[in-house]
Amino acid sequence: MTTLEYFNKTDVQKYVNHRHGETKIGEHLDLVEQIDELENLTQDYVILGLPEDIGVRANHGVAGAAQTWDVFLKAFLNIQHNRFNSTENVVILGHLNFEMLLEQAKQLDPNHNDYHVVLGDLVERIDQAVFDIVKQILNFNKIPIIIGGGHNNAFGIIKACSHFENKPINVLNIDAHTDLRHCKHRHSGNGFSYAIQKGFLEKYFIFGLHKNYTPEYIFEYIDQKSNIDFCCFDQLLHLNQLEKLSKLKAGCNFLMNEFGLEIDCDSIQNFNASAKTPSGFGIDEIRNMIKMLKNNPLKYIHICEAIPSSTTGKSLSYFVSDLIKD
Numbered sequence: 001m002t003t004l005e006y007f008n009k010t011d012v013q014k015y016v017n018h019r020h021g022e023t024k025i026g027e028h029l030d031l032v033e034q035i036d037e038l039e040n041l042t043q044d045y046v047i048l049g050l051p052e053d054i055g056v057r058a059n060h061g062v063a064g065a066a067q068t069w070d071v072f073l074k075a076f077l078n079i080q081h082n083r084f085n086s087t088e089n090v091v092i093l094g095h096l097n098f099e100m101l102l103e104q105a106k107q108l109d110p111n112h113n114d115y116h117v118v119l120g121d122l123v124e125r126i127d128q129a130v131f132d133i134v135k136q137i138l139n140f141n142k143i144p145i146i147i148g149g150g151h152n153n154a155f156g157i158i159k160a161c162s163h164f165e166n167k168p169i170n171v172l173n174i175d176a177h178t179d180l181r182h183c184k185h186r187h188s189g190n191g192f193s194y195a196i197q198k199g200f201l202e203k204y205f206i207f208g209l210h211k212n213y214t215p216e217y218i219f220e221y222i223d224q225k226s227n228i229d230f231c232c233f234d235q236l237l238h239l240n241q242l243e244k245l246s247k248l249k250a251g252c253n254f255l256m257n258e259f260g261l262e263i264d265c266d267s268i269q270n271f272n273a274s275a276k277t278p279s280g281f282g283i284d285e286i287r288n289m290i291k292m293l294k295n296n297p298l299k300y301i302h303i304c305e306a307i308p309s310s311t312t313g314k315s316l317s318y319f320v321s322d323l324i325k326d
């Protein structure tokens with residue numbers, strides 16, 4: 001069974017590097033021992049970790065995202081607590097413990113014909129756990145900030161939002177890929193096709209799509225759907241940051257300015273990810289996008305597909321601190 005491991009005082013000690021005369025974000029956190037405690041907390045944002053990469057492996061990708069939650073915490077908790085950064089608006093809930101499923105995935109033979117399909121069965125169990133916990137966070141009227149993990153987790157998150165609102169939701173995905181691959185078995189490349197098929201996703205906009213890595217059958221599928229649109233990264237190459245932001249704004253308008261936000265780190269140039277790319281958005285461009293997008297009523301924020309490197313934790317921390325700053 002997948003359980004929620006609450007972030008506790010011992011965890012804080014493990015991650016925070018204390019320094020005399022300074023206060024780090026990790027030293028100022030409200031912690032919860034039971035999810036019901038969210039009810040009485042005033043913070044809007046709740047951070048949740050999804051340390052798994054089974055969905056990436058089920059999609060023939062490069063593993064490593066299971067370790068990203070740890071490097072995120074190491075960087076995020078050591079941000080300086082000062083006039084610009086506080087924890088007034090954020091709680092770290094903890095992470096889903098996928099160790100049992102990761103162990104089962106490890107036992108499988110990658111050369112077996114059914115390897116990816118069996119991994120897909122494990123992804124369905126992850127879907128269920130993600131759905132359950134995100135739904136609970138939403139029930140307390142909090143905005144989940146979810147640190148992945150593979151992009152497969154978009155499915156459980158969108159399903160939870162849709163159940164919570166009792167209608168399909170809209171999603172903005174900053175991504176080099178549509179993740180609209182065939183619904184044959186669950187993996188990180190078909191979270192959105194499954195969400196559409198099951199009726200959880202209404203309007204879908206992909207910002208920064210790479211022409212080189214999108215199969216023709218997906219372009220043809222989008223052609224037939226008036227509720228899906230995209231802006232290719234290749235079309236943005238000659239534009240300055242403000243012009244790119246205005247294209248992004250057009251995407252927000254397509255979604256009626258109400259959506260869940262997905263940031264796949266493989267849209268970022270040289271970012272360590274399963275589909276690492278030499279051509280993509282800069283970290284600071286993503287930061288500017290976040291600053292603009294947070295003016296919309298975001299249903300959730302999901303940052304995924306990152307793999308640890310010397311800068312992964314800090315990059316994700318910039319994104320999250322930009323989100324929660326006033």
Ligand SMILES: N=CN[C@@H](CCC(=O)O)C(=O)O
Pocket residue numbers: 056059060061062151152177179181188189190213274275305
């Ligand atoms: N979520 C990512 N999906 C992409 C990249 C696959 C990979 O290399 O991990 C896709 O299916 O094409």
